[in-house]
Amino acid sequence: MNPRHAVLSACSAFYGIWLSQNPSITGLVVTAFLVIVMVLQIRKKSVYILVFLPIFFIYSQYDNTKSFSKLPEEQMIFTGKVKSIPKIDGNLLSFELVTFDETIVVHHKIKSADEKDQLRNLRINLTCTLKGKLQEPRRNSHFYGMDYREYLRNNNIYWTLRTAEFDLDHCKEADDPSVLExxxxxxxxxxxxxxxxxxxxxxxxxxxxxxxxxxxxxxxxxxxxxxxxxxxxxxxxxxxxxxxxxxxxxxxxxxxxxxxxxxxxxxxxxxxxxxxxxxxxxxxxxxxxxxxxxxxxxxxxxxxxxxxxxxxxxxxxxxxxxxxxxxxxxxxxxxxxxxxxxxxxxxxxxxxxxxxxxxxxxxxxxxxxxxxxxxxxxxxxxxxxxxxxxxxxxxxxxxxxxxxxxxxxxxxxxxxxxxxxxxxxxxxxxxxxxxxxxxxxxxxxxPDHWIFVLYFVAIVYFLYKWEISKRISIVITIPFLLICFIHWGLPYVNPKATVSFINVGQGDSILVELPYRKAVYLIDTGGSVSFDQEDWEKREVGYDVTKEVVYPFLKARGIRHLDGLIITHGDLDHAGGGEFLLDNIKVNNVFLPLKQTENNIETLIQTAATRNNINVVKLAKGMQWESAHTLFLVLHPGVKESTSNNNSIVLWVKVYDRTFLFTGDIEEEAETEVINSFPRIKSDVLKVGHHGSMTSSTESFLDSVSPRYGIISAGENNMYGHPALEVLKRLRERGIFIFRTDQHGDISFVVDKAGLKVITAQ
Known part of the structure; x- marks a missing residue:
């Protein structure tokens, strides 16, 4: 077979599958381009190459119809063989188990150091019986994160199992292991x-x-x-x-x-x-x-x-x-x-x-x-x-x-x-x-899909010209460099602003990108709350939500520096990642609430800012600044000292004709001060205070602000019971559209002169 025809056949098959799984306008355009290339490259008698695309498109669709679990969700007891090498990390044991010809991922929480020592003897191919509850793999709750459910599905895994009972005494060697085993x-x-x-x-x-x-x-x-x-x-x-x-x-x-x-x-x-x-x-x-x-x-x-x-x-x-x-x-x-x-x-x-x-x-x-x-x-x-x-x-x-x-x-x-x-x-x-x-x-x-395609067109052009001329010249690199420049410069010609509420679990982190990328502000960083654990329980690498979620989110948006990092207050779930970000990304200014005493986290952030030659600004009621069709107005804190939550920075932001109110963790006391000082402040979008806690979002505050959208940033199944049912009731009674990071994942508002549009990860 002609090598060129062979390559085009493989590309046709691959792209048929890719288009089946990722249908889009860009995909259809690329399909048309691919067909044109094939027609120009092949003879009439070799037109069979084009057939690979629809065949594999249909085959992929058919394969999807067979991708489903045969295990009933209510099943509680499972017997199967350990398929993967068991991994113990702190107090968590994970492995794959094949049961009823289907693979499930098992997660077992280890209860003691003795049990951990015993489970180190768990081996691949042991037949075990265990009890637990099947759960669907978690959905992707981030715009730019790995889709764990899709990853498992592509490996024909449809369930994870949280064990209720598991003991190595319930495992035994296979009587007649196969060659593969x-x-x-x-x-x-x-x-x-x-x-x-x-x-x-x-x-x-x-x-x-x-x-x-x-x-x-x-x-x-x-x-x-x-x-x-x-x-x-x-x-x-x-x-x-x-x-x-x-x-x-x-x-x-x-x-x-x-x-x-x-x-x-x-x-x-x-x-x-x-x-x-x-x-x-x-x-x-x-x-x-x-x-x-x-x-x-x-x-x-x-x-x-x-x-x-x-x-x-x-x-x-x-x-x-x-x-x-x-x-x-x-x-x-x-x-x-x-x-x-x-x-x-x-x-x-x-x-x-x-x-x-x-x-x-x-x-x-x-x-x-x-x-x-x-x-x-x-x-x-x-x-x-x-x-x-x-x-x-x-x-x-x-x-x-x-x-x-x-x-x-x-x-x-x-x-x-x-x-x-x-x-x-x-x-x-x-x-x-x-x-x-x-x-x-x-x-x-x-890169957007069309930029992604243009990169490969420019690369193929570069290699084609190099092969013909047998040398590399500046001229043949121009298309590739031009695509890089376009990719880099797209945010700076975009008249739209974007306000993103990043899903950081039980915490807050909000990214504000102004029109034409004139400035970028990050309000709070999120932070992972740690609990006292014995040495044997500690994971090898603790989960850092700022490092694993917020920082990649910034990079995915092409953000190389922040004009401002605004820390509403020094609680761990709002400011725990501040020091990490200051050490890993360029920041022009750090904004902290003006108050007489600072807690440990706020002190660490100021120290990190000094170490990196970053300006520190203390915000108080009445301060404001403008930039690119945007007005920032500080509503709180005032001169009165209070609790950490009630000393939170409250920021009102107007982008074009749309307004946002970011409230940190303020409670009833601070809400009353805000509406007394700024009785005519209205907002299209309200970041609901203190993760939807009962101590915030009073009726008088909601009536005064009159938001159209209420955003609640809270962790899934969090131990605090956020958001409170009473708060949700107050919001619904006023016809406020509720978006929650624990249910919708990342939430973005795209703002232009015509209005705003909401996009969610789930």
Whole structure:
């Protein structure tokens, strides 16, 4: 088959699935463009290529109709086999369980240190009986967050299970384990063995390189790899398959095995290797290509690598259409295609030039995908890929493989080389950690679909011109740089303002973006409330809502600096992430309430502001400022000192002809002061005070403000009972439209001269 036709066929199949799952105007436009390209590229007799798109579109729709659970929601007792390596983090045990031919994710809260020690013996493939309640996986409550429910659904998982009773005494070994189960058991034991021999990070990196198991790596190290665009090095891929296959071939030949028999043994080994390394998209792709290549060699045939790659892609999509939505699948095939095609462009280059240029091409092609998922791109990606690809491939991976062989044959010998191995792995992590301080990441935000498509058009144009001219010139980079500039500049030509109430659970965080991006203000940061726990209960990495939700939200919006960080008051759920943001994003001004005494959090924020040379402004009643069709007026606090909640900053904001009232955590006392001082203040949108607590939103206050919309920021099933039923009743009686972060997720109001529009994540 013509390689070009093969690639177009794979693209047609992939895009049919993608369009089925993401229907949009942009998708239809791209479909039309793809069809035009195909018509221009193929002959009439090859028009079958176009058929792949509708076939896979329909096939994906059909596959969705089969994607449903057969387990009844009311079922309470489950017996099944442990499918994944159990993970214990503090007082939480998680694993996948196969029951009635369906996989569920089990979450068990550990009750004591003794129970935790006992559960460390839980292993893959044990058959267990447990009692609990099925729950639907949580929906995506953020505009830019990972859709956990969709992720599980793409893996044919429809339920999570919260255990009521679970004991290791209710687990037993399988009587007659299958070959697949035996392989997985050996994989699990080997992972545990390395974890017992080396420090957490060293063992984690080894297990990632050998078995594709990344759960053991410290979260901070994973962030370092992600920040420098090196996470692909922690995925078992084609290089690993090539190295293992090559050494296995040499071993068999040295043992005197006939070449044809050696080929057959390698073909039989590769499926086992796929299972051993976690069976992710990249390793399945590499393993399948390896097996097909060997078969072709045995029959002395020749197939173009691009054709082979396209056939494997279509085969995997045929087996599981949802794999097209997997980031690993997308990057694996895209990068392999780029590497295959770049070899022909750089065939006469030296090894160093080839490494540099292939790293550059891979970084360029992955640029739009990385932006879409992570909102920023590191300029250090290319030089670090040049350094780390040979280092990981030629040093860390062979050493890890050698250590694995030692652990199986002469485990005591590891003690001789342990210190050197630890030093080598720790040095690689330390080097990456120091590089983070260079802060050479470009934050552009998540590209709209049409920008995303234009990026790839510009990249393909660049590579096409490079292939023809055999050199890189400034002229051929202009389209790509122009798209980057458009992406960067779009907010600055947008006349609309956006006010976003970010779902931070039991807390507040509100992002105000003015028209034409003249200024950006963040009102409160959210914050994770911690409780006293014993050492055994503590998670390895505590959840930080500012770091995990607010900061990514800012980056997704393409926000590189804040004109103002407004802290309404110093409670943890409003200001707990202030210090982190001041250390990680440029801020022009920090606004705090004017009062005589400050609490610890407010003091920490002022210290962080001083450390970063940021101006601190104390806000009090009557202060105001204007910017880009927007007026800010401070209604509170006054001169009277009160509780922390009643000293909250109350801010009235007018954008065009629409008004917003942000109330922090004020209660009845402060509400009375506000309406007495500003009796004619009205607001279209009211941020309901104190998360909808009974102590706020009095009838007189609501009557005075007369809002059309009431926004309640509260955590789902929070322990405080927010919002109070009485408050909800008051709001409904006045015809106020209620939006809640615990029910609607992120909530955004888009404001222009014509009015405002509400968008929610759920």
């Amino acid at each position: 035996q392989i997985n058991t050996w994989r699990s034991k080997s992972i545990k063995e390395l974890e017992s021999l080396f420090s957490k990070n060293t063992a984690g990196l080894m297990n990632a390189l050998l078995f594709g198991y990344r759960d053991g790596i410290e979260a901070e190290t994973l962030q370092h790899y992600q920040g420098l665009g090196l996470t692909h090095l922690l995925a078992v891929s084609g290089f690993n398959v090539g190295i293992v296959t090559y050494f296995l071939y040499l071993l068999l030949v040295r043992l005197g095995v006939v070449i044809e028999v050696a080929y057959t043994l390698i073909i039989l080994f590769l499926p086992i290797y796929i299972v051993l390394t976690g069976a992710e998209s990249s390793i399945i792709r590499a393993g399948m290509m390896g097996m097909i290549v060997i078969v072709i060699m045995m029959f002395r045939r020749r197939v173009h690598p691009v054709t082979l790659l396209s056939f494997v892609c279509i085969g995997m999509l045929s087996y599981d259409p949802s794999s097209a939505l997997d980031l690993g699948f997308q990057l694996s095939f895209l990068m392999t295609f780029v590497l295959i095609t770049s070899v022909y462009v750089l065939e006469n280059s030296s090894a160093i030039v080839l490494l540099i240029m292939t790293s550059f091409i891979c970084s360029l092609f992955s640029f739009p995908i990385i932006l879409y998922h992570f909102f920023e791109f590191s300029l250090l990606s290319i030089p670090f890929n040049v350094i780390y690809i040979p280092f990981v491939s030629m040093v860390l991976f062979p050493i890890s493989f050698f250590i694995l062989i030692l652990s199986l044959s002469v485990p005591k010998a590891i003690l001789i080389v342990k210190e050197i191995i630890e030093y080598l792995f720790n040095f690689s992590v330390l080097f990456m950690e120091k590089a983070q301080f260079l802060k050479m990441s470009i934050v552009l935000g998540r």
